[in-house]
Amino acid sequence: MATMIANRSEPSLDGRFPASPAGLHPSPEDQPAPPAGGLRLDSGASRILIVDDDPAVLELVSKMAARLGYHPTVAEDGVDALYYLTRNRYDLVLTDYEMPFIDGYQLADQIKERHFGTRVIVMTGSCDPDVLDMLDGCGIVDGVLLKPFNLNTLKEKIERVSPSYPGKWGA
Numbered sequence: 001m002a003t004m005i006a007n008r009s010e011p012s013l014d015g016r017f018p019a020s021p022a023g024l025h026p027s028p029e030d031q032p033a034p035p036a037g038g039l040r041l042d043s044g045a046s047r048i049l050i051v052d053d054d055p056a057v058l059e060l061v062s063k064m065a066a067r068l069g070y071h072p073t074v075a076e077d078g079v080d081a082l083y084y085l086t087r088n089r090y091d092l093v094l095t096d097y098e099m100p101f102i103d104g105y106q107l108a109d110q111i112k113e114r115h116f117g118t119r120v121i122v123m124t125g126s127c128d129p130d131v132l133d134m135l136d137g138c139g140i141v142d143g144v145l146l147k148p149f150n151l152n153t154l155k156e157k158i159e160r161v162s163p164s165y166p167g168k169w170g171a
Helices: 002-006 055-067 078-087 104-114 129-137 151-161
Strands: 047-051 071-075 092-096 119-124 143-146
Touching (some): 047 055, 047 078, 055 071, 055 092, 055 151, 078 092, 119 129, 119 151
């Protein structure tokens, strides 16, 4: 467990956290376009950043969040997530636990230090009791969501960590 906390990196010269290989940071063009003729979201809906290194999980959870009335943005890893967090305000971050560069715990720690009020739910497929106990008791993570989960489970978890559900977190 100590290695999860001790692997923090320092900011790179360009201010991004942490230093990473070139080309990992997304551009606005990398984000999916809103569905044509699809779901129309309220402009006051909450923004959710979804972070996972599995493209299929990103697509599925993004669709689930949109169906619940949120504005989802996706990031392929913790480095991308930190980049997006410098560009926009997010009410909630749903992050995978096991990712390259920065794991979900480290990402949650950085979010809590730099983005006051942003809630963090860590998604994990790990049933290791030590990992689950650490995430539940760390005081950094607002919730833990075990994979696989369905739309109702996601909705219930968001409701538990949100100050005012649905979709209006004081934006």
